[in-house]
Every structure is written in C-alpha cells, then in structure tokens.
Amino acid sequence: MHEASIALSLIDVASEVLREHGAARASALTVRVGAWSSVVPEALTAAFPACAAGTPLEGARLSVVTVPGVGECPVHGRVTLDVKRGLRCPACGAPTPTLLAGDELELDEIELAEPDREDL
Amino acid sequence: MTATKPRIVTVRQHILKANDHTAAENRAAFAAAGVRAINLASSPGAGKTALLERTLRDLAGQVNMAVAVGDLATENDAARLRQHGAQAEQIVTGTICHLDAAMVQAVLPRFDLAGLEVLFLENVGNLVCPSSYDLGEAARAVLISTTEGEDKPLKYPTMFNTADVVVITKMDLADAVGFDRDLCRENIDRARPGVPVIELSSLSGAGLDAWYAFVRGQGV
Numbered sequence: 001m002h003e004a005s006i007a008l009s010l011i012d013v014a015s016e017v018l019r020e021h022g023a024a025r026a027s028a029l030t031v032r033v034g035a036w037s038s039v040v041p042e043a044l045t046a047a048f049p050a051c052a053a054g055t056p057l058e059g060a061r062l063s064v065v066t067v068p069g070v071g072e073c074p075v076h077g078r079v080t081l082d083v084k085r086g087l088r089c090p091a092c093g094a095p096t097p098t099l100l101a102g103d104e105l106e107l108d109e110i111e112l113a114e115p116d117r118e119d120l
Numbered sequence: 121m122t123a124t125k126p127r128i129v130t131v132r133q134h135i136l137k138a139n140d141h142t143a144a145e146n147r148a149a150f151a152a153a154g155v156r157a158i159n160l161a162s163s164p165g166a167g168k169t170a171l172l173e174r175t176l177r178d179l180a181g182q183v184n185m186a187v188a189v190g191d192l193a194t195e196n197d198a199a200r201l202r203q204h205g206a207q208a209e210q211i212v213t214g215t216i217c218h219l220d221a222a223m224v225q226a227v228l229p230r231f232d233l234a235g236l237e238v239l240f241l242e243n244v245g246n247l248v249c250p251s252s253y254d255l256g257e258a259a260r261a262v263l264i265s266t267t268e269g270e271d272k273p274l275k276y277p278t279m280f281n282t283a284d285v286v287v288i289t290k291m292d293l294a295d296a297v298g299f300d301r302d303l304c305r306e307n308i309d310r311a312r313p314g315v316p317v318i319e320l321s322s323l324s325g326a327g328l329d330a331w332y333a334f335v336r337g338q339g340v
Contacts, residue, residue: 002217002249010135017131027126031135038251038278083277086310095313099281105135105252112127 003043006105007051010044013107018056021112028061028111034104035069035083060113067104071096139253142221146228146256153233156337157241159219159255161279162263163272164245167289167322169197171263171331172240174322176204179332184235188227189242190219197242207231218249221256238335247276259284261334264308266290266299273304273311280311285318285334292321316340 014029033039041064048062069081073089073096081087087096134140150157160168172187179185186207189197193212201208209230211223224241231239241257243250262283264272267290273280280286286308294301301319308317318340320327334340 002252005216005218005220005249006135006252009138012138013131013133013135017129017133021127021129023127036278036281038248038276084274086274086277086307087281087313088310095309097313103278103281107131107133107135110129110131112129114126 003039004047004051006039006044007047010048010107011052011055011057014060014110015056017107017110018112023056023112023114025056025058025113026060026110027113028063029057029107030063030065030109032065032067032104032106032108034067034102036081036099036102037105039105041066060111065108067102069102070100072098072100136252136254139221142225143254143256146221146225147258148256149228149233150239150256150258153236155233155236155239156259156335157239157255157257158335159241159243159250159257159260160263161243161247161250161260162245162265162289163247163268166245166263166265166268168242168245168263169200170322171287171289171320172201172242173204174325174328175240175332175335176201176206178325178328179335180205183237183336185238185240186231186236187240187242188224188231189240190223190244192217192244213244217244217246218253219243219255220253224255247272247279251276251279251282258337259334261285261287263287263289264304266294266304267297270300270304270307273307277311280308280315283312283315285316285340286312287331288317288319290321290323291319291326292324 052058071081073079073094076091079089187201188209190211195210198208198210209227241255318330
C-alpha cells in the first residue's frame with residue numbers, strides 16, 4: 001500500500017504545473033494508471049483528499065483511468081494482457097515479453113480553477 | 121460564484137518523475153565510482169538478509185561490498201550484516217513500505233563509493249510498492265522462497281516483471297514443504313518471459329556460484 005506516497009508525488013507534479021500556468025488551484029485532475037503498475041486506483045482515490053489538504057489541489061476531483069496491459073503476440077499481433085495470466089497471449093499462450101502499454105503511472109490532465117470574482 | 125470557464129492542461133508526466141530524476145543521479149554516482157548497485161526485493165522473510173550475510177562471508181577479500189538496508193522500524197538487519205565485516209547502513213523508512221531514490225541518495229555519503237565494487241540495496245520486505253521505485257540500481261534481483269507458494273509471481277506481477285534475475289531461495293526446504301519447482305518456474309516465466317532464474321540455498325550453499333556470478337556482473 002504505497003498509494004499515499006504516490007498521491008504525494010502526484011500533488012508535487014500537479015502543483016508544479018499550476019505554478020507554470022500561474023494558477024492558484026485545480027478543480028480536477030485525471031491520472032492514467034496501468035493495470036501492471038501495481039497501483040490500486042481505489043486506494044489512490046481514497047488517499048488523495050487527505051494528502052491534498054492544505055495544498056493547491058485541495059478539493060480537486062481526481063479521476064483515475066485504468067490502462068489495460070497490451071502486448072505483441074508473434075501470431076495474433078497486439079493483444080490485451082490479463083494481469084492474472086501473465087505476459088502470455090490470451091489466444092495462443094505465446095510469451096509476449098514486452099509490455100507495450102499498461103505500466104503507466106502518469107498525470108494526464110489538470111483542470112485549472114480560475115479565481116472566483118469574489119476572490120479578486 | 122461566477123467563475124470563468126476552466127482551462128484544461130494536458131500534462132502527460134510520470135507521477136514519480138522526481139524519483140526518476142534522483143535515481144538517475146544515483147546511477148551516475150555509481151557509474152562514476154565503478155560501483156555495481158543491486159536492488160534486492162522480496163516478501164518479508166524470503167531470505168534477503170540471510171543471502172547477503174552468506175554473500176558477504178563467502179566473497180570477503182574478493183569483492184569489496186557494502187549494504188544499504190531498508191526497514192520500517194528496526195536496525196536489526198544492519199547489525200546482522202555488520203557481523204560479517206562489511207559496512208552496512210540502515211535506512212529506517214518509518215511507515216514507508218519501500219525504498220525510494222532519495223532515501224538511497226541520503227545514505228550514500230556514508231559510503232566510500234570509490235573503494236566499493238558492489239553496493240547491495242536491500243529493500244523493505246514487500247512485493248508491491250518497491251516495484252514502482254527506481255533506486256538507480258544496475259540490476260534488480262527479486263527473491264522468492266520455496267516456503268511461500270509457487271503463485272507469488274502471478275500475485276505480484278509488477279515486481280517480477282521488473283526483475284533482472286529471479287532467485288528462488290531456501291531450496292534446502294523444497295522437499296519438506298512440497299515445493300513445485302516446475303510450476304514456480306512456469307509462473308516466473310509468465311510474469312517475466314525469459315528472465316534468468318537462480319535456485320539456491322543460503323544455508324547449504326547450493327546454487328551460490330550462479331548468484332555470485334550475477335553479483336560480479338558476469339551474467340547468470
């Protein structure tokens with residue numbers, strides 16, 4: 001269970017983006033988590049609000065998009081890999097040693113919150 | 121409450137990019153000093169410390185080695201390792217369940233890297249979280265013991281998927297616990313097709329030659 005550490009890193013990366021764009025706060029952010037990344041989306045979502053408290057990300061809505069594993073089978077081409085079956089083609093069982101997608105752990109998008117007029 | 125329309129910014133950045141950056145600095149420091157850094161990961165009790173104790177004893181006088189060892193709360197492992205004549209520095213991680221590149225970087229000044237050939241980075245016993253964190257190592261060894269079940273590679277695919285070598289420990293107990301060697305190797309190969317596998321016993325010494333070749337960077 002290292003999702004709190006991941007959430008803190010996420011907040012660091014997101015805060016840097018906010019600074020670059022001169023934004024004080026974010027209203028939402030989207031992260032992409034690969035099925036093979038060993039990060040549990042539910043745990044990340046649960047950890048995020050507490051980690052974000054007192055930061056520019058406080059109150060931001062976190063959406064997690066799960067990216068399935070993709071491999072290249074010599075016979076069947078690009079195939080979707082089930083973590084439980086390992087790096088094996090689901091159709092023929094051939095090894096698909098390279099993960100083409102599914103190990104992502106990235107901040108995809110941020111929705112910047114413009115200051116309310118009341119704040120100005 | 122008349123906020124203007126929000127702006128969407130596309131970022132597409134690795135969430136652990138700060139760790140990646142520090143890991144690259146560690147890797148450069150190891151390369152400059154000619155040190156081979158080996159990250160050891162396994163579940164608790166798989167025998168990381170026992171294997172390192174045996175390694176420090178057997179290769180003493182042949183390879184200059186040291187250990188940085190991560191643990192949640194105690195300094196027990198470093199104390200065990202120091203008994204074998206090598207420098208061992210404890211990284212107490214508190215409640216953190218893995219080593220990260222910054223923790224390793226913080227402990228490096230305590231070592232004379234220029235005088236070392238191999239630095240073992242003994243991770244916290246955990247098959248989940250350490251997989252996400254590059255420490256700047258040259259190679260990652262993932263250990264699985266015969267006593268913990270043949271399906272660990274399928275339960276923790278990411279850890280095994282990032283291994284440069286998989287070490288099956290406690291082979292001396294294989295028969296006693298009904299260890300299914302073929303099934304275990306098949307599962308390892310499912311998680312990481314083609315990864316080299318070393319079977320050994322830190323107690324009897326069986327299989328250690330292959331491990332020592334890996335430690336020296338001579339392949340498996």
